[in-house]
Amino acid sequence: MGSLYSGPQLIVSVDFGTTFSAVSYDAVNPDEAAERIGLGRIRSMENWPGYRNIDGGSHMKQQVPSEDLYPMDPKFRDAADLQTRDRDSDPFDIGGLLDMIPDSDEDTDVTLFGTNVNAFNAFKWGYSVHEALSKPSTHFKRANKTLGRFKLLFDDRPTTETVRRELASTLTSLKIRKLLRNHGEIVADYLTCLLRHVKRELQRRRLYNGYQVEMVLCVLAIWSQKACRDMQVALTAAMRMADFKRLDLETDAIENLFIVSEPEAAAAHTTPLKLTKEIVQPGGDLCGSSYLDEAFRGLLRGNLKDEKHLERGQVTLDGIVENILISESEYKTKRQYDIYDRRRLPKSFYCSGLQDNHEKGFLGGCVYIRFGEMRAIFHKRLERMVGLMEQQIMGAASGDVRVDWVDTIDWVLKKGTETRLHGYASLSQGLIQPIYNHIPEGRNKGMRVGKSHYQVDYTKVIKVVDRDLRCYAIYGGEIVKKWKIDVAAASLLGSIAAYK
Incomplete structure (x- = not known):
């Protein structure tokens, strides 16, 4: 991405996680350099459908479970508007796990599973899956199949083989009933629902229409190039179904897509620096x-x-x-x-x-x-x-290489x-040098108290600006982090995978 923009820009970052997912965003004006945008500007999506967290102040309100629940009814895709392909065209294929999820020519009597799509046998995602799982009827007739941790389907390391084989058993059942064609559809279905919510929230904030959208996708550093490509294809299918901006329908490709590893995202959250070398x-x-x-x-x-x-x-x-x-x-x-x-x-x-x-x-x-x-x-x-x-x-x-922090x-x-x-x-x-606290005086002078911790010395500068406190952490003569404290109400810093 260049440092300057020709028009209003909206940066949307998708962190598709194994257990929970999150989306962060920021609007960039034409005359702003992306490198100078601070973390205080970045916001994380909230108001997830069916949000269940008890603690309203918890950062978990910015996350949504990475789970799908499929009804055993082939008509659910029409009801949920989840057509990952045209009826007369071939399904999008991202490969992988073909040996684990065999094709089936078995003719299944789908009437055994019902034909009326309603609240009971409708497709569910995110918090609605948790709501369904808390009800006895979900587990009684096994009329639904729940899938979680499906992000690991993209990870072909030996450590994930057991999980992938467990998922393959459910996926085979869904394929037999003509509910899925491959594991990429699971991710596409989930991301479609996620992006539809994101789009509605952005429109409500008037941050969608009139903006040019850039997508940032966080991936595991250990993923292969093929896994990244498969994830990109799934995201493309989701953006098409969600009618999300910046998808070129002629080439079926995402314009201005940036894929960053999670370590890069963590570095961007911790300090305004890039990762320059993998040690x-x-x-x-x-x-x-x-x-x-x-x-x-x-x-x-x-x-x-x-x-x-x-x-x-x-x-x-x-x-x-x-x-x-x-x-x-x-x-x-x-x-x-x-x-x-x-x-x-x-x-x-x-x-x-x-x-x-x-x-x-x-x-x-x-x-x-x-x-x-x-x-x-x-x-x-x-x-x-x-x-x-x-x-x-x-x-x-x-x-x-010395690790100081x-x-x-x-x-x-x-x-x-x-x-x-x-x-x-x-x-x-x-x-790593541990720091210990000691009793300074008295009979127990010198006694170690508390737990060890690790310390990096920063110079902190606090500047009063109107009703805010502008704070800067300086290390080695450079500002490595800056934030703002609202005196009237504490502000929550959003976290985002960097767009650098």
């Missing part, structure tokens, strides 16, 4: 939010497996577990639970009709999960996350690095 080969692991859910789901199923008396009518044990997982854990527990607070009592989860059993931890219609069990679920994933950071740091050390956005990683990464101060010749 260590990118790495990744399957230990994110959805794997916390998977572990907790397994724990609940194990605790409730013998409670057959709970199943009645359309209520099944699977439905009960999913309702607890979404209604109780996802929005009330997972995002606030502190695994380092040993004073915590067992956590209770409501389960209607559950009979008391002190040995199993059932009391007053609740399942009680001990602190140690909860901590183990988080800690196992935390260990793998920190392991990734260790690999990156040691890789940098082997290349004689580790930026961890996730609160769990912040705590994990306190207990693990300080060891590299000695192993890697001062690679």
